[in-house]
Amino acid sequence: MITILLITDQPRLQSIFASIGELPGVTLRMAGSLDHGAEEITAAAPAIVFVQDRLSGLSGNIIARHIRSRLTSEETKIILLSEDNPDLSQIKEFVDRCLDLRETDQVLTSAVENILAALVQKEENSAPGKPNASELVEKVYDQVKLSRESSPAEINGEKQAAVQASEEPAEKSRFQDRLETVLESQEPVSVHFAETRHIHSDGTPSEPGMILRGERVGDYIIRDEPGKNRFWLFAIASVALVAILFYLLAGGKKQPAKTITVKPASVSAQSAAKQTPTPSRLTRLPAFIPAQGVDAAYAKTHPGWEKYITNKLEFKVYREKDFIKALQVIDLSGGAITEGYLKDVLKEVGGDSAYAVATKAEKGNYLIEKGSISAAGRIITYRDKSSLHLKGFVVHFQ
Structure with a gap:
């Protein structure tokens, strides 16, 4: 003062x-x-x-x-x-x-x-022995781990892994395995007659009624009993015709299979997801930060950071690829930031004003609280140790 x-x-x-x-x-x-x-x-x-x-x-x-x-x-x-x-x-x-x-x-x-x-x-x-809110918040981004761009080696490694994954065949489903098993069982085994027909020592072929190894039953019937070929053909055709008629008659009366309806996710959750933007994808400056108070010189010496000042508050914004990753707000008036203002800020940038404190620690004249917000982010608050008045806070989006 x-x-x-x-x-x-x-x-x-x-x-x-x-x-x-x-x-x-x-x-x-x-x-x-x-x-x-x-x-x-x-x-x-x-x-x-x-x-x-x-x-x-x-x-x-x-x-x-x-x-x-x-x-x-x-x-x-x-x-x-x-x-x-x-x-x-x-x-x-x-x-x-x-x-x-x-x-x-x-x-x-x-x-x-x-x-x-x-x-x-x-x-x-x-x-220097009496830290102020500006000095404390100035180095907060060093304490809070911000996500950085992946190195070229990491990017190449990820691409190579993706290519290998795409070249590997997809895991077969249980239905597909069973289907292939059935299809394979229907394939006739290719066997040459010369290798499978039994020849007696006297040179005569095997007697009628013997099934040759590797021969299908249908082939054996046709080969062994040529006189009955027409009878079997008629019998097979009759059975097939009866089966077709039964299928057609039963198909008209067959009740449709019970339809299983998968219930969608909660409507309220879907609407909330549509209404609330992902905090880590914020690109526009929030309405509570005055764009006309920009400090252009600050950005030149602090890459990635933007600074805005009013008579009572100082705002700092950290960006990565145009996306806002961190917000800092500190009091310049010597008074305090109201709890209502903090909740309004969290509501605007994260869609919810609630936050949970995980740890508390004293540093100099300040009580430092670290916690999380509901919008996939973290929060650090700086309070006067004696009065518990809010002097500054930082919101970091993961």
Whole structure:
């Protein structure tokens, strides 16, 4: 939290700094006179003092000297607001910087915001022992294992395995095995007469009534009893005709086989699958992330990552082949992220606001919770150890 003190009697400056005081992490105090400003400094020393030149008719040199004498810390910055463009070489001992009041309100506001941003960065760098949410979430993607592209060797191995699998014959079903067995049993065995007909020692052929080895019964009947060929043909034809007539008559009355209906999967499950997109296939930026707040420079130094900033929140998005694989959200206001906001985010990106915590661990001033979400992903939350306020969270899609 940065505390700034503004000492001025100009409504214009009071209006400009009023908007700056609404920034997250900034506390603004105002004083309308030099004496009032001295009282504010004595009550609680600010991190930075913005003071108007020619206040009560006094020069910037006198004002800066007076303020510096009241400060107990040399770390407090003094910024002089002047219209005369004073010579800083004469007052550099007491003033750190001077802003020109002849600039527009927008230019002045931007200059003050840059000063505050530099001060915040300096404080963060000077206190490494006290981690903040930004530093914690910055390295979350190193802790969470993100899926990477397969190496060329892995890809070639997978392709070769697929080719081998396609060349191997498919496993035969039990029905197909039995069908082939029956077909094979119907095939006659090819046997030559010369090899199978029994010849007696005297050269006479085997007697009628003997079945030659390898000979089918039908062939034996025709060969052995030629006089009865017509009778057998008539008998076989009659039996076949009766069988055909029986089949035709019975077929008209035959009841159809009972149809087994396979019940489809739950309708609700199917509709849910249609309505909820697969989280790991998200490509569009979620609606809760402001596209206009993109930090283009961040993506250049962090391949695969995108950064978006608002006054209160910072968003980071990690992509692989245009698909969103991870989302990071951290608080910048010094307050907390509400549980309702977290549930809304999970609902939008995963279709369900529920999540389950698997492990908890303390690290510095934070309680780190790791768990899973219903949409095939994982979640990491960072909470203040004492208040349990949510400071940041990461969602990783598997």
